[in-house]
Amino acid sequence: MSLLPLEPTAEESACAEALRAIRSRSGLSLKEVAAQTPYSKSSWERYLNGKTPPPRAAVVALCRLARQPPAHTLALWERAETARNRPPRPAAPAPVPEPAAGAVPVPVREEPPRPEQHNRRPSLRHARTAVVLAAALLCTVWLVMAGPWRSESADADAPASSEPEFACYGQRCTGQDVIATRCGMHPAMVATHRPAPGLRVDLRYEAGCGAGWARVWGQRIGDVFTVSAAGGAPQTLTVPDKYATGVRLHTPMVATDSPETLRVCVSRAPDGPRQCYPAASPTP
Incomplete structure (x- = not known):
């Protein structure tokens, strides 16, 4: 009897x-990613579609190919691992059936309670207590001594325990990825446009990064999206293959301190006309 595959958790889907x-963002096909990593093309397809949880080394390898810091992606991976290994909630106890009408209840013989045994093997209990106290003392000493150097040499790939800081601001964000820089965690919606049936383009902005970008849904292979702002270099996203369809994609960021100057241009494949949309009030 085969078991049905488990549905991915919200954390696994985010990863x-x-x-x-x-x-x-790397511009590499699955075949090229597989050729430059120890993982096959079919394995990468399962990792990217959320069918199989990726190993930590695969996450690091993909970030290096894209030349992006792995810290934020590894934090998502850690949350997915924690959620996947979380023990299931215990099932509710089965209800006790009511006796049928007219049935004679069968008396249940109860065992008399056993007298509590006090002071059983006191020496063993005291020894265990001493071991626990000694271990706690050693842990406390280690934390006090390790604190200074841990704060100075902590691994850059370790996930943050609280809200992470943004990795760039202004011109340093131009051309950067919204996920790797953490700018896409809680951005503001500037505008929403629907250039074609099934296609949605959102202009988004993060004041903490001083940068904006376009998020697209419903894209097709070959579609081109270019985001620009006053005084910033335009940034372009081209949909490379079928694995980049059916999912949300983001253009690279463009620096600006005025989100109202954001603009996105869309060229639909194949050979579709170029249409540009300025920032405007969001539409439902």
């Missing part, structure tokens, strides 16, 4: 979405 965005 898979981040990996798809990084792979799209």
Whole structure:
């Protein structure tokens, strides 16, 4: 009897979405990613679609291919691992059936309670207590001594325990990825446009990064999206293959301190006309 595959958790889906965005940002096909990593093309397809949890080394390898810091993506991976290994909630106890009408209840013989045994093997209990106290003392000493150097040499890939800081601001964000820089965690919606049936383009902005970008849904292979702002270099996203369709994608960021100057241009494949849309009030 075969078991049905488990549905991915919300954390696993977020991790898979981040990996798809990084792979799209790299401009590499799955075949090229497989050729430059120890993992096959079919394995990468399962990782990116959320069918199989990726190993930590695969996440690091993909980030290096895309030349992006792995810290934020590894934080998503850690949350997905924690969620996947979380023990299931215990099932509710089965209800006790009511006796049928007219049935004679059968008396249940109860065992008399056993007298509590006090002071059983006191020496063993005291020894265990001493071991626990000694271990706690050693842990306390280690934390006090390790604190200074841990704060100075902590691994850059370790996930942050609180809200992470943004990795760039202004011109340093131009051309950068919204996930790797953490700018895409809580951005503001500037405008929403629907250039064609099934296609949605959102202009988004993060004041903490001083940068904006376009998020697209419903894209097709070969579609081109270019985001620009006053005084910033335009940034372009081209949909490379079928694995970059059916998911949310982001253009690279463009620096600006005026989100109202953001503009996105869309060229639909094949040979579709170029249409540009300025920032405007969001539409539902």
